[in-house]
């Protein structure tokens with residue numbers, strides 16, 4: 001009994017020493033980036049670029065954030081499934097056993113109907129703003145679900161269908177990365193889901 005007690009104590013002390021050393025050695029930012037390296041952040045960025053279905057405009061963008069954003073959007077969060085209509089090019093629907101071909105011409109241009117609500121265009125407009133939103137506005141939407149356009153007062157102020165209750169749990173870095181990626185994708189015309197829906201002039 002005593003031996004087990006001592007061993008447990010020794011392990012406890014060792015764990016505390018390790019924790020204290022880690023806290024002393026590294027600042028929170030360094031710890032965060034070290035953690036990301038360990039978890040393979042480099043490879044998530046690479047994978048993000050490998051799976052991006054459209055040509056990316058990296059000019060004036062943070063490359064690492066764009067790659068991470070692509071990884072989150074295209075491998076985790078499924079944004080394009082709902083924000084691209086149709087999601088797949090003809091003959092490229094994996095649900096029909098066809099080799100996947102994403103609808104690149106309409107990628108993230110919105111327009112999918114879910115009963116009374118329609119997904120929005122998240123591509124950058126002629127001012128380079130994804131869905132017309134600044135970074136601050138985008139983060140606010142993702143964290144609160146409040147519809148900045150108040151497109152359907154009859155359903156209330158909150159975005160429906162859109163899984164913001166899930167996305168609101170993402171880190172600031174992840175939300176920034178999604179935004180940076182959306183800044184880098186090509187503009188698609190149209191503003192589906194908005195009361196003043198326009199069909200042309202959005203991309204400049």
Ligand code: HEC
Nearest residue numbers: 077078079082117118119120131141148159160161162163
């Ligand atoms: C399950 C489908 C679905 C998924 C997945 C989804 N969305 Fe949405 N999203 C919608 C719909 C539908 C709306 C419009 C909701 C409404 O009108 O109430 C919307 C609205 C939005 C808006 C508001 C745009 C505006 O006009 O202000 C943003 C921003 C947005 N989505 C971002 C995203 C991002 C980023 C992802 C992935 C991380 C994502 N969405 C994934 C369905 C989805």
